[in-house]
Structure formats: structure tokens, C-alpha cells
Amino acid sequence: MSKSLSRRSFLKKAAGVGAAFPFVERFPEVFIRKRTSVSSIPIILCSRGEEWGKKVMTPGWDLLSGTGDLLDAVEKSANVVELDPEDMSVGYGGRPNEEGVVQLDACVMYGPTHNCGSVMALENIKTPCSVARLVMERTDHIQLVGEGALRFARAHGFTEANLLTEEARLRWLKWKENLSDKDDWFPPADGKYEHEEEDEERTNGTINVLAVDKNGDVAGITTTSGLAWKIPGRVGDSPIIGAGLYVDNEVGAAGATGRGEEVIRTCGSFYVVERMRGGMSPQEACESICKRIVDINGGPVKVKFTDKFVAVNKNGEVGCAAIMGKKGKEPKASFMTEDGIKVIKATYLIEKPEEDD
Ligand code: ASP
DSSP, X not given: OOHHHHHHHHHHHHHGGGGGSGGGGHHHHHHHHOOOOOOOSSEEEESXXXXXXXXXXXXXXXXXXXXXXXXXXXXHHHXXXXXXXXXSSSSTXXXXXXXXXXXXXXXXXXXXXXXXXEEEEEOSOSOHHXXXXXXXXXXXXXXXEHHHHHHHHHHTTOOOOXXXXXXXXXXXXXXXXXXXXXXXXXXXXTOOOSOOOOSOOSSOOOEEEEEEOTTSOEEEEEEEOOSTTOOTTOOOSTTSBTTTEEEETTTEEEEEEEOHHHHHHTTHHHHHHHHHHTTXXXXXXXXXXXXXXXXXXXXGGGOOOOEEEEEEETTOOEEEEEEEEOTTSOOEEEEEETTEEXXXXXXXXXXXXXXXX
16 A cells, blocks of 8 residues: 555545545645654744744744753744734733733743743733743732733733724724614714724734743743634634644643634644644644644534644654645744754645635
8 A cells, every 4th residue: 555545545544524525635744744744853833934933933943953942942933923013913002902901821831840821912012922922930820800800911911002002993993883873983984994804803913932942941922812803702722722732741732723612623733732632743633733723623614713733843853734825925934953944844735715815
């Protein structure tokens, strides 16, 4: 039996009911061409392509490649995007909830102690992952939410700020005023907004930063402003340990972006790490969770959302797979090693429909 066929039958066996869907044929191609990204440690990886990847990972890489600390490396990297108002899906400048208030979710996990910390629905603090780190290091708890998380941040001297930028406010207002013609909010008489982008995707951000240091120790952070226009208090997968992030020092780390509800109900990042523990490569493990999510939703015809997973194992091998993608516009991740920055194009299960472009 050829290698490709045995891969196929393995997938079908593993896939159970979902094996009937034709899309299962897509990933085996990936197994055949198999990632040659066998990498090295130290390594830092983030769930963005080259442009953001470079900005975000450089401070982390500078620490990892020198004598810097692993947790500092992932934190300083994640802070870059949290503090940048240009990014509208993480930290300062993130899209607000349905009331126009920015509520941030973030978590951190540290392999050597298997400890973790998380904040949810945190307002007014630009760097939620740094607060999550303090929850991990300076409390006996793992999760703090809302007002309690804010008070904790205040106690540690974080400065409060309005996180809603003009750009985010204008986008929110446009959404709000066009929701219904049965409420009391009207769009401008000429229908024109300063900001004219149509049909914004509500889930299109978040960042995962994962790293393995010289000793093979592993850590990760996930940080986000979550689903745009969410119901106040909604918490996605990003700050949930095992969903938006999971780290195991014997195995590696994984992180998720995209529709959080699906990632929560599959314990997505935990699933990826456990599959790596069972012998899968990071790439195979990322693909297997995408397939699992599509299967439990009734197959590709029913799936109208996407999730993307990134993973790294202790040896510095990386993986990235998504539910949806488009040829030439594949979702991306990137990583840095002593060989510089490299971009990984995600493999994906479902070709994104034309109208989603
Ligand atoms: N996963 C995030 C959430 O559901 C959103 C995203 O990644 O775009 O809150």
C-alpha cells in the first residue's frame, strides 16, 4: 500500500461518520507533501503572516536568542499587537461589544510549571496578557473576569485608558445604526460614513504567540478583543485554557483563532496538544482539529465559519491549518528561528466562497 493510501485509510478510520464527506480527501494531499518545516529551537511562532509576524516576534526573538526569559519573550511579543491601535482585533483599538465598549480576553500558560492565568472581559487596560501573567504569578487563581480583573490590574499599577479608538467607534456606530429600521438609531441621511468598508468579518483577529526556548521549555499567550459587537460579557475561546491556548512542557503548544464557540466546545488547543502527544506532527494535529470541528457541525456544506490553529512541538516543528481558505490567499502564520523569519501557509478544508473575498 502506498504511503498516501495508508494515510487516507488512517484518516477515514479516524474520521468516523464524517469520512463520508468528500472534503476529507483534501488533507491527505498535505500529508503527502508533508511539511518540511522541521525547525530548531529556540523558536517563536505567531498566528499572523510576515508583516505582523516580524513586528510581533522580534522583541520575543531578541530575548529567546539571547539570555532572555521565555515568558518575557511571549509577553513582550503579544504586547506589540495589544498596544498597536492599527490592529482592530487585539488590545487597544480592538472592536467593541454591542454597547461600544472594548472588552478584552487573554491568557498565558507556562510549560515548566504547567501553570496558567487568564483575564476575561477586561476593560480599560491595553495589555490584558500582562494582567493574565500576573494572575498566574501573583495569585492562587487562574481566571479573573470583568470588574474583578480590572481591580486586580489597578492593584498592580496598570494605567487605565479608553480602548475605543475613533476608527473602532466609527465602525461600531455604522454597525449599530444599520442593524434595524425598527429602532431609533438612524444612519446618516446620505447613507455615507467616513468609514466605508462593507460586511466586516466579525471574527478576524486574535493573536497566538507560542515559543520554545533553548532548554526545550514551552510557553504561550493568546490575546484578543474577541468577537466584534458581542453581547457584553461574552467570553470567547481565547482566554480559556485548553480552548484558545494550551501548553504542555512534554509535548508543545497550540493556539486558536476564529469562531471561539467552536473552539470551546471541542477544547481545540488541548485536542491539538494531546494529538501531538499521541504521535502526530503539529501539522497533522492542527488539521485533525479542523476536521473534527467540521464533522461535529454536520460537514463542510453546513460550515459557514472558520477557525485556524497553530502549533509547535518541543523540537520546534510547526503546523498551521484552518477550516476555510482560498488558494493564493491562505491564512498564514509565521515563526522565527536562528534562520530568520519563515511564513507558513495554512492548509484548509473548505475553499472560501467567492463572495467572501
Ligand atoms: N477567537 C476569538 C473569539 O471568539 C475571535 C477571533 O479569533 O477572531 O473571541
